Amino acid sequence: MNNILLKSTAKNMVVKGKGILAADESSKTIQKRFDKIGLKSDPDTNLTYRKMLFTTPGIEKYLSGVILFDETIRQSIDAVLIPGYLSRKGILPGIKVDKGTVDLPNFPGEKITEGLDGLKERLKEYAKLGAKFAKWRAVITIGKNLPTDNCIEANAEVLAKYALLCQEQDIVPIVEPEVLMDGDNTLEICKDATNRTLHSLFAKLKDNNVNLEGLILKTNMVISGKKCPIQAGSQEIAKETVETFLKVVPREVAGIVFLSGGQTPDQATENLAQINRVAGSPWQLSYSYGRALQDEALSAWAGKNENVEKAQKVFLERVKKVSKARSQQPS
Numbered sequence: 001m002n003n004i005l006l007k008s009t010a011k012n013m014v015v016k017g018k019g020i021l022a023a024d025e026s027s028k029t030i031q032k033r034f035d036k037i038g039l040k041s042d043p044d045t046n047l048t049y050r051k052m053l054f055t056t057p058g059i060e061k062y063l064s065g066v067i068l069f070d071e072t073i074r075q076s077i078d079a080v081l082i083p084g085y086l087s088r089k090g091i092l093p094g095i096k097v098d099k100g101t102v103d104l105p106n107f108p109g110e111k112i113t114e115g116l117d118g119l120k121e122r123l124k125e126y127a128k129l130g131a132k133f134a135k136w137r138a139v140i141t142i143g144k145n146l147p148t149d150n151c152i153e154a155n156a157e158v159l160a161k162y163a164l165l166c167q168e169q170d171i172v173p174i175v176e177p178e179v180l181m182d183g184d185n186t187l188e189i190c191k192d193a194t195n196r197t198l199h200s201l202f203a204k205l206k207d208n209n210v211n212l213e214g215l216i217l218k219t220n221m222v223i224s225g226k227k228c229p230i231q232a233g234s235q236e237i238a239k240e241t242v243e244t245f246l247k248v249v250p251r252e253v254a255g256i257v258f259l260s261g262g263q264t265p266d267q268a269t270e271n272l273a274q275i276n277r278v279a280g281s282p283w284q285l286s287y288s289y290g291r292a293l294q295d296e297a298l299s300a301w302a303g304k305n306e307n308v309e310k311a312q313k314v315f316l317e318r319v320k321k322v323s324k325a326r327s328q329q330p331s
């Protein structure tokens with residue numbers, strides 16, 4: 001384990017002004033995204049779409065990294081393997097290594113993420129393919145009496161084991177416990193669930209001796225559920241989010257990046273700007289958005305070659321806006 005390398009990679013992932021593009025949709029998820037434009041997903045079509053994103057001129061000014069899916073890390077652009085293509089642009093290639101969620105036995109409505117079996121060998125292969133960082137997503141659901149402590153702890157345990165395996169291979173782990181924003185819960189309930197989740201996560205990371213300077217936290221904002229009749233504004237979201245982190249996230253953590261989780265591109269941009277305006281954060285607070293960076297470009301592309309330039313323009317504009325949001329300073 002090379003702690004100096006891990007620390008420097010992690011720092012580069014959250015370097016000022018830049019953030020991470022999550023383009024690691026599984027085969028099932030990319031089909032869900034393509035459904036919106038009536039397109040059938042297959043490896044060639046997925047590559048055509050992702051190539052449109054990755055070859056956008058100028059994105060390297062705003063993107064420190066891209067998270068890839070297993071299919072994509074083996075594909076090429078102009079006869080260069082994608083990790084090499086991105087590296088040449090100065091963008092760090094990363095890889096999603098979890099195998100998705102299944103029901104948590106005995107805890108109805110809750111999920112556990114799979115993928116630890118054989119992970120060490122897979123990480124070795126990904127390192128050879130050029131991956132500098134990895135991602136593992138755990139899902140925490142809010143509901144009646146949910147999340148349970150059992151679900152939070154079971155996922156935290158697995159995230160810590162994953163993080164350790166990554167660091168052994170000099171791959172920076174992004175640990176992502178996502179408290180979903182799909183319900184009708186208030187912001188306060190999300191805050192409590194997020195606080196419990198992060199508290200348990202950092203306890204397990206400590207128990208497992210994970211090096212926090214070589215780790216990135218990816219998490220949800222503290223936000224109202226999408227179906228909640230009272231929607232908190234961006235200033236409240238920002239204040240409560242930073243307050244939660246200050247209570248539970250150790251200062252040594254190399255950086256924090258947000259998922260967009262179903263927020264619109266504008267909401268995810270504005271909330272990130274407000275979060276960066278809150279004083280007192282010792283961490284870089286950056287982005288690792290999937291939908292909020294891609295949605296507009298996907299619609300503009302609509303699966304047609306003749307739309308590539310237009311879609312790239314739309315993509316670059318959004319990436320620029322999010323980078324600007326991430327660069328806001330406390331007043």
Ligand code: 13P
Pocket residue numbers: 022137176259260261262288289290291292
């Ligand atoms: P969204 O920004 O679309 O939530 O995706 C981010 C991600 O990587 C989820 O694991």
